[in-house]
Amino acid sequence: MCYDKHESIFDPQRWGLRDEITQNFVPRFVGFWLRFQERFKTKTRDTSDYAYSYMSGLLRMEGKRNFTDIGFNTGVSEQNMQHFMSNSPWDAWAVIKQVQAEIAATPELGGNSVLILDKSADAKAGGKSAGSGRQYNGRLGKVDMSQVGTFLAYANESVWTWVDGELYLPEHWFAPDMAELREKLVIPAEREFETKIELGWKMIQRTHANGLPFEAICCDDFYGQCSDFRAKMDAADFIYMADVPHDTQVYLKRPVVGVPEAQPGRQGRKPSRSRVLSADKPLKASDVARLEDTNWSGVFVRNTERGVLNNEFAARRVWTIHEDKTVQEWLVIRRECGGKCTYSMSNATLNTPIKRLAWLKCQRYFVERANQDAKSDLGWDELEAQKYLAWMHHLALTILALWFITQTKIEWAVQNARDPALL
Numbered sequence: 001m002c003y004d005k006h007e008s009i010f011d012p013q014r015w016g017l018r019d020e021i022t023q024n025f026v027p028r029f030v031g032f033w034l035r036f037q038e039r040f041k042t043k044t045r046d047t048s049d050y051a052y053s054y055m056s057g058l059l060r061m062e063g064k065r066n067f068t069d070i071g072f073n074t075g076v077s078e079q080n081m082q083h084f085m086s087n088s089p090w091d092a093w094a095v096i097k098q099v100q101a102e103i104a105a106t107p108e109l110g111g112n113s114v115l116i117l118d119k120s121a122d123a124k125a126g127g128k129s130a131g132s133g134r135q136y137n138g139r140l141g142k143v144d145m146s147q148v149g150t151f152l153a154y155a156n157e158s159v160w161t162w163v164d165g166e167l168y169l170p171e172h173w174f175a176p177d178m179a180e181l182r183e184k185l186v187i188p189a190e191r192e193f194e195t196k197i198e199l200g201w202k203m204i205q206r207t208h209a210n211g212l213p214f215e216a217i218c219c220d221d222f223y224g225q226c227s228d229f230r231a232k233m234d235a236a237d238f239i240y241m242a243d244v245p246h247d248t249q250v251y252l253k254r255p256v257v258g259v260p261e262a263q264p265g266r267q268g269r270k271p272s273r274s275r276v277l278s279a280d281k282p283l284k285a286s287d288v289a290r291l292e293d294t295n296w297s298g299v300f301v302r303n304t305e306r307g308v309l310n311n312e313f314a315a316r317r318v319w320t321i322h323e324d325k326t327v328q329e330w331l332v333i334r335r336e337c338g339g340k341c342t343y344s345m346s347n348a349t350l351n352t353p354i355k356r357l358a359w360l361k362c363q364r365y366f367v368e369r370a371n372q373d374a375k376s377d378l379g380w381d382e383l384e385a386q387k388y389l390a391w392m393h394h395l396a397l398t399i400l401a402l403w404f405i406t407q408t409k410i411e412w413a414v415q416n417a418r419d420p421a422l423l
Contacts, residue, residue, distance in 0.1 A: 009422065016416035025408075029056070032404050035102075039095045042088065050076060050084040051397065058378045058401045065379030085394065086387045092396035099403045100163055100212045103154060108410050113156040114360070115207065116367035117200045117219040119168070121146040122381040130185045130388040133170045149395070150196050152203045154212070155366035157302075158413075161406040162370050164207055165395045166199040167388065187388045196222070197229050204238070216348075218364045221245050224345060227322040230329075234347045241332065241346045241360040248343065249282035250318035254326055274324035285343040288316060289333050296335065299358040311336055313358040320345070332357050373405065374398055 008014065012022075033052045040048035057070035071081035103109060121137040124145050137146040152164040171193045173182065194202070200223055207214075216239040223229055224242030233240045256278040276282075288294060294314050301309040312335040320327050330346040344361050346352075374380040378401050383394045 014419040016418045040090045065382045066384045086390040092392040095396040100210045104212050109156045113214050114216045114363045115214045116153040118367040119150045121148045129386045131167045131169045150199045153367040153370040159406045160366040160370045161402040162399045164203040185387050243344050246286040248285045254319050289341050301362045315357050332361050
């Protein structure tokens, strides 16, 4: 078959997808499932066949990947699939922990890997699903009846996957009048109210304890604007690149912070609260971007399928205030082609090159890809179950399917090179 210059880019052979490797896809999936088979055995039953069917449905089906349709498409009764996901006592955390162990043991992911913290909301029809309530849904751009999950993604160069998650339970779920519903949905009795930031920090600690290596943590401005969260990461010796709002206040010189002395002859209470005593005024992050002495550099970030990603970046050492103490951080600014600026704070070392800071600044993009894959390709947001355990099981099997896709990308890239002219 003859191709013209443009049609030839659709030839799978040029992208490294030879017939023999695509034909080996099903045996490869079976081998992957067999590695995790033991994780789905309980004291009385082996439910691993249901896990195979559920993952197969997530990977193959397009739309309506609920328990009924997945069961119908994979030859499993709706009742059995419902029980496997909502009631069977297999351990979701054991599956997730094994995924993390396999990632840690993958040589191709040995360097330049980051953790990316994010949250994502899914619309719900009512308030009877675990954690549902009127909360902000970024996908809809408004407050609506939603269920919110916090997720931890892992990215390395051109691959990405979820590696952990937690269901956010709004504070009203712990009110006494919700006790009956919590019991009905089998929400663990030990669960207490935790903010999204507390859940994120718990996931980072858990992932680190499991031995998953990473060089930095990236997050959006919901997490990044919390100085307590940044301080925790710094105290744990984790490098962070945390997005912050444009109006974040910073100082170009170290401010003097303390309790002002009482003025002689002045009536009233003696001052007891710390405040900035020096004359320097704070600047907004967006103000720093407009200063004449803010130096910009064009930085190549990475190759993309549509070319190369180049943007302008600036980085300045600034001071912020946390718990009445001054903290020195990097303010990293990215200016995109249309002139839009985004801002991040980082505790990277003083001698970190601008190229490295720019690279870290751009890694949060991959959590969007992981979220998109989970929702659009694997039907994460099509879950219709109400129970807490169903959410956790759906999370574990979604993470498992994402890891299968990611591992396949890695191995195919090693075994089957693309036509270099495509770049």
